[in-house]
Amino acid sequence: MNDIAPLVTNADGVLRQTIYYPYAWVLKYGRGNVLNLAVESEGYEVPDIGRVPYIDVAGIFDPEGGSTTLLMLNRDLIKARELEIVWREGAPARGGECQVMTGPDLRPLTVLTPRGE
Numbered sequence: 001m002n003d004i005a006p007l008v009t010n011a012d013g014v015l016r017q018t019i020y021y022p023y024a025w026v027l028k029y030g031r032g033n034v035l036n037l038a039v040e041s042e043g044y045e046v047p048d049i050g051r052v053p054y055i056d057v058a059g060i061f062d063p064e065g066g067s068t069t070l071l072m073l074n075r076d077l078i079k080a081r082e083l084e085i086v087w088r089e090g091a092p093a094r095g096g097e098c099q100v101m102t103g104p105d106l107r108p109l110t111v112l113t114p115r116g117e
Contacts, residue, residue, distance in 0.1 A: 033060065042081075
């Protein structure tokens with residue numbers, strides 16, 4: 001069994017793990033040119049890695065459709081973080097879809113029933 005796979009199976013069916021949804025959103029909305037964003041965020045220290053920002057953002061511009069997709073991540077397991085978006089060349093004329101994934105405990109967890117139980 002692969003514990004980090006987006007989809008896992010057991011005798012009862014298929015389970016979509018939480019990692020499935022960000023991958024699905026990137027495949028659906030992440031078409032075009034990746035933007036070089038300047039993200040500023042408070043952070044926390046991780047041994048052997050150093051400072052990791054609480055907020056991470058990826059941006060994609062689709063020149064065919066003229067749309068921009070922003071994928072935002074809050075790594076803070078304790079509290080919500082405020083995010084301000086500053087458009088260098090003017091804000092978009094209108095907003096589109098917004099998808100949010102959250103829960104009472106944001107640490108990854110997968111529970112599968114072993115076969116035969």
